[in-house]
Amino acid sequence: MNTPKHRLTALCVAVALAMGACAQDSVVYGAEQYYGAEQYVTPPPAAFAVQPSEQVLQLVAPIALYPDELVAQVLAASTYPSEIVQASNWVRANASLNGAQLAAAVDPQPWDPSVKALTQFPSVLDNMARNLAWTSALGAAYTGDAAQVMDAVQVLRQRSQAAGTLRSTSQQTVSNQGGTIDVGGIKITLVHAEHSCGISDGAQIDNAAIVWRSRW
Numbered sequence: 001m002n003t004p005k006h007r008l009t010a011l012c013v014a015v016a017l018a019m020g021a022c023a024q025d026s027v028v029y030g031a032e033q034y035y036g037a038e039q040y041v042t043p044p045p046a047a048f049a050v051q052p053s054e055q056v057l058q059l060v061a062p063i064a065l066y067p068d069e070l071v072a073q074v075l076a077a078s079t080y081p082s083e084i085v086q087a088s089n090w091v092r093a094n095a096s097l098n099g100a101q102l103a104a105a106v107d108p109q110p111w112d113p114s115v116k117a118l119t120q121f122p123s124v125l126d127n128m129a130r131n132l133a134w135t136s137a138l139g140a141a142y143t144g145d146a147a148q149v150m151d152a153v154q155v156l157r158q159r160s161q162a163a164g165t166l167r168s169t170s171q172q173t174v175s176n177q178g179g180t181i182d183v184g185g186i187k188i189t190l191v192h193a194e195h196s197c198g199i200s201d202g203a204q205i206d207n208a209a210i211v212w213r214s215r216w
Contacts, residue, residue, distance in 0.1 A: 051151075051155065052148050052149075052151050052152035052155055053148070055141075056141055056145075056148055056149060056152045057152050057155065057156060059134070059137055059138045059141055059149075059152075060138070060141075060149060060152040060153055060156060061156060062127075062134075063075075063153075064152070064153045064156035064157055064160070065156070065157065065160060065166055065183065066183070067172060067183050067184055067185040068182055068183055068184065070121065070124070071153060071183075072114075073114045073117045073118055074114075074118070074124065074128070074138075075138070075139075075142045075146075075149065076112070076113075076114035076142075077112065077114040077115045077117075077118050077128070078128070078135050078136070078138040078139035078142060079112075079139040079142060079143055080111070080112045080114070080115055080139070081132055081135050081136045081139060083111045083112055083115045084115060084118075084125065084128050084129050084132070084135055085129045085132065086111065087106075087109070087111055087115050087116070087118065087119055087125060087129075088122075088125045088126050088128070088129035089129075090106075090109070090119075091119050091122050091125060091126075092122075092126075102119060102120065103119075103120070106119045154179075154180060154181060157181040157183070158179075158181060161174070161176070161181060166181070166183075171185055172184060172185030173185065
């Protein structure tokens, strides 16, 4: 039967189906429509919906590609700039010490465990001491908003990985787990757990592999 009522019903069904298809297309292609087909940019991960400030990105840039455990020690130590200077001077005065001997000599020093750990990375420690204004600013940023600092590390690693300059090598491993980029390559452990400081005898540190990146 082809009555006006049936024709109206069929028309309504057709319109509804068409509108549903259009709505689905908007969801699938919404990002491309928003950014423009010729300038499509993948939206940042949800964790970085609010991007770190440019100032924080600049502060973090010199260390963002360091192995994870070294980044953690540098950030913690940056909150003790005066101890960084003391430790750097001490390391230069005791340049003949290394490895387990250095760790044993550092152990009784009155510095924060993170500063003691960095004595095994003299080039990193020396650069932090020589660039004390940067070290202090990094420490202040980390104390004020640690989450933003860690997000900045991830943003810079993502940029570097996209550019092909951050990848696994014979000296480091780079992995991407759900948008979080981890960099491994060294293992910082404790000489004496009760003092929470130092580097284990088994840790092999190649300071030549630690490159100071003063500019991003």
